[in-house]
Amino acid sequence: MSNPTAAILIIGNEILSGRTQDVNVQFIAKGVAELGIRLEEVRVVPDIPARIIGAVNELRAAYTMLFTTGGIGPTHDDITSECVAAAFGVPLLLHEPTAAVMRERWGERVNDARLRMAMMPEGAEPIKNEASIAPGFTIGNVHVMAGVPRIMQSMFQALAPSLPRGQRIEMRAVHGIGVLEGSIAARLEQIQARFPQLDLGSYPFKRDERWGVTLVAKGTDIPALDAALAETTALIAAEGVAPMPGEPD
Amino acid sequence: MSNPTAAILIIGNEILSGRTQDVNVQFIAKGVAELGIRLEEVRVVPDIPARIIGAVNELRAAYTMLFTTGGIGPTHDDITSECVAAAFGVPLLLHEPTAAVMRERWGERVNDARLRMAMMPEGAEPIKNEASIAPGFTIGNVHVMAGVPRIMQSMFQALAPSLPRGQRIEMRAVHGIGVLEGSIAARLEQIQARFPQLDLGSYPFKRDERWGVTLVAKGTDIPALDAALAETTALIAAEGVAPMPGEPD
Numbered sequence: 001m002s003n004p005t006a007a008i009l010i011i012g013n014e015i016l017s018g019r020t021q022d023v024n025v026q027f028i029a030k031g032v033a034e035l036g037i038r039l040e041e042v043r044v045v046p047d048i049p050a051r052i053i054g055a056v057n058e059l060r061a062a063y064t065m066l067f068t069t070g071g072i073g074p075t076h077d078d079i080t081s082e083c084v085a086a087a088f089g090v091p092l093l094l095h096e097p098t099a100a101v102m103r104e105r106w107g108e109r110v111n112d113a114r115l116r117m118a119m120m121p122e123g124a125e126p127i128k129n130e131a132s133i134a135p136g137f138t139i140g141n142v143h144v145m146a147g148v149p150r151i152m153q154s155m156f157q158a159l160a161p162s163l164p165r166g167q168r169i170e171m172r173a174v175h176g177i178g179v180l181e182g183s184i185a186a187r188l189e190q191i192q193a194r195f196p197q198l199d200l201g202s203y204p205f206k207r208d209e210r211w212g213v214t215l216v217a218k219g220t221d222i223p224a225l226d227a228a229l230a231e232t233t234a235l236i237a238a239e240g241v242a243p244m245p246g247e248p249d
Numbered sequence: 250m251s252n253p254t255a256a257i258l259i260i261g262n263e264i265l266s267g268r269t270q271d272v273n274v275q276f277i278a279k280g281v282a283e284l285g286i287r288l289e290e291v292r293v294v295p296d297i298p299a300r301i302i303g304a305v306n307e308l309r310a311a312y313t314m315l316f317t318t319g320g321i322g323p324t325h326d327d328i329t330s331e332c333v334a335a336a337f338g339v340p341l342l343l344h345e346p347t348a349a350v351m352r353e354r355w356g357e358r359v360n361d362a363r364l365r366m367a368m369m370p371e372g373a374e375p376i377k378n379e380a381s382i383a384p385g386f387t388i389g390n391v392h393v394m395a396g397v398p399r400i401m402q403s404m405f406q407a408l409a410p411s412l413p414r415g416q417r418i419e420m421r422a423v424h425g426i427g428v429l430e431g432s433i434a435a436r437l438e439q440i441q442a443r444f445p446q447l448d449l450g451s452y453p454f455k456r457d458e459r460w461g462v463t464l465v466a467k468g469t470d471i472p473a474l475d476a477a478l479a480e481t482t483a484l485i486a487a488e489g490v491a492p493m494p495g496e497p498d
Contacts, residue, residue, distance in 0.1 A: 013450055016288045017420065017467060018278030020452070022271070025293070029267030039265045041300075044274070044291035047448075051290075074431040075451040076438035113434030148453055171268065182323040185362030189325035199296075201262055202324040203269070204397055218266060 003166030003220070004064035006032050007041040009055050011071040011080050012147065015044050024069045024152050031156055036166030036220070037064070047071060052083040060087075060142050064164060067156075070147030072136065074113040081137075084144055085121035095120045098135055105133055129154035167220040172229040175244040176236035177212035180204075184235055188215065191231045197221050198228055252415030252469070253313035255281050256290040258304050260320040260329050261396065264293050273318045273401050280405055285415030285469070286313070296320060301332035309336075309391050313413060316405075319396030321385065323362040330386075333393055334370035344369045347384055354382055378403035416469040421478040424493040425485035426461035429453075433484055437464065440480045446470050447477055 008028055014020040022044075029039050040063060045051040052071075060066045071080030085092040098118040102110050117134035120126070127136035127143065131154040136145040138159070145155040181204050192200040198219035205212050215232040217225050236243040257277055263269040271293075278288050289312060294300040301320075309315045320329030334341040347367040351359050366383035369375070375384035376392065380403040385394040387408070394404040430453050441449040447468035454461050464481040466474050478494075485492040 010291075013448060013467075014452055014465070015274065016278060016291070017418075018275050018280075018282055018288075019420065019465065021275045025264065026267050026270045029265060031267075033267055039267075040295060042259075042265070042291075042293035046289060047450075073451070073453065075434045076441055077448075077450050109432070111431065111435070114431040116434075117431075148455075150455065169266070171266065182360065182363040182366075183358070185324045185365075186360070192325055199262060199326075201296075201326050202322070203263055204322065206397075206399065216263070216268065218262070 003036050003038045003169065004164045005038045005040045006065045006067065007043070007059040007063045008039065009052075009059055009066060009068045010042070010044040010147075011047060011052055011068060012044055013047045013077070014147075016046055023149050024147070027149070027153055028067055028069075028156060031160060032163075033169045035160065035163055036168045037163065038166070038169065047077050047079060049079060049083050049086070052080065053087045056084055056087040056142060060140065063141075065141045065143065067143045067145060069145050069152055072117065072134070072144060072146055074116050074134075078116065080144060081116075081119055081121065084139060084142060087142075088121055088123075088139055090122040090139075092119050093122050094118055095124070095126060095137075098126055102133055127155045127159050129158050131155075169218060169220055170222065170225055172217045172225045173214055173246060174229060174233045174236060175212060175214050175246055176239065176241045177207065177210055177244065178241045179213045179236055179239045180211060181213050183239060184213070187235055187238075188232070191228060191235065194231075195219075195224050195228045198224055200228065200232070252285050252287045252418065253413045254287045254289045255314045255316065256292070256308040256312045257288065258301075258308055258315060258317045259291070259293040259396075260296060260301055260317060261293055262296045262326070265295055272398050273396070276398070276402055277316055277318075277405060280409060281412075282418050284409065284412055285417045286412065287415070287418065296326050296328060298328060298332050298335070301329065302336045305333055305336040305391060309389065312390075314390045314392065316392045316394060318394050318401050321366065321383070321393060321395055323365050323383075327365065329393060330365075330368055330370065333388060333391060336391075337370055337372075337388055339371040339388075341368050342371050343367055344373070344375060344386075347375055351382055376404045376408050378407050380404075418467060418469055419471065419474055421466045421474045422463055422495060423478060423482045423485060424461060424463050424495055425488065425490045426456065426459055426493065427490045428462045428485055428488045429460060430462050432488060433462070436484055436487075437481070440477060440484065443480075444468075444473050444477045447473055449477065449481070
């Protein structure tokens with residue numbers, strides 16, 4: 001398929017320590033899917049320059065675009081901007097228009113630490129947002145965003161209109177409560193074989209102490225998606241269970 | 250530090266599509282931290298053999314151990330076991346003791362699809378669990394677990410006693426509601442400089458429409474952790490805010 005591709009790099013000791021539950025991946029994943037962008041990889045690395053620089057360079061080369069989250073605040077452990085500059089081999093400079101906004105809004109509270117949030121790699125463009133004065137930035141195909149979910153979300157919304165788009169990737173799902181994966185696997189594989197242009201996934205769940213399965217068809221071919229949904233729905237009905245149409249999750 | 254290291258590989262189209270919110274990373278992250286194992290990387294890759302095989306081989310070489318989640322069920326999209334076998338260059342074989350348990354428990358419901366869950370790379374040892382009959386498995390330093398959280402958790406608990414351990418990595422945290430990161434960044438950096446054996450992190454949050462910051466000290470040197478906590482607590486108090494001791498999150 002010719003959809004643009006994306007990766008997410010989470011710069012996050014707090015994720016690796018288990019302190020914080022990441023919620024940014026799911027938000028970005030849904031956001032890019034709506035634009036027809038295929039999310040193909042996520043990595044979480046610690047706040048170590050060599051690890052960040054290496055991952056930025058690997059991922060920006062491998063995919064149409066890279067989103068990073070985390071590490072662009074004012075404290076000593078916020079090292080993403082300098083690492084992205086190093087990855088691109090350019091200096092980290094004060095972005096004067098951003099510094100001017102900070103001075104106007106924050107007055108004498110602007111200190112060296114806060115000005116770090118106006119530092120960007122040479123050639124970067126700020127990603128403005130409604131949640132904070134300090135912007136993210138885009139350099140090349142790399143979009144550098146905050147780690148705090150509400151700020152990240154605002155930055156992503158600001159960025160979305162300028163991202164390259166592909167044919168929208170849609171999902172169709174049906175649930176079968178009481179259906180066991182192992183009972184339908186062979187017939188499900190036959191449906192997958194009839195729709196090679198789609199990804200058919202099977203996801204078991206347990207609800208009210210009963211196992212069930214969600215069958216998800218994913219792709220860009222709408223008539224095929226609808227036909228596959230009809231077949232997965234019939235597959236569940238054939239198990240003597242009432243299929244429940246619904247959201248993929 | 251000489252703590253053992255770990256990575257997590259999530260085999261998960263459902264994470265990359267945004268359909269599913271991952272919760273396995275945080276569970277494993279907390280679990281290994283208690284054992285003194287340092288989680289150093291997480292990757293999410295799609296259900297594509299070359300991607301899985303490549304990531305397994307990269308990560309098992311780079312870290313003391315690798316945990317994988319997802320892709321060991323009975324359906325066509327469950328391809329983790331065969332990919333791990335390929336990564337190790339060994340055949341995928343029916344694990345007879347597991348197949349025997351399945352036949353005993355499931356009787357004539359045992360079909361080819363369900364027997365796929367008894368297939369393991371040659372030389373693998375099953376990871377038994379209380380949530381399902383189908384086990385995970387360990388081969389070399391790679392621990393292959395289910396993606397369904399309750400099954401994964403049961404497998405991790407079964408596995409934990411046999412994992413190599415290091416000195417326990419502890420955290421000390423203090424919250425300051427109304428404290429802004431940019432105001433304390435310089436002094437926080439000085440505290441970090443005085444405790445080079447610790448990782449000091451600063452994490453902004455918004456609660457009841459007020460910004461605040463959580464300062465987290467992480468490491469294995471308990472006296473240093475307690476001393477650093479006293480200093481970060483004093484730093485928040487110096488801002489005219491009552492420090493709130495508490496959990497890191």
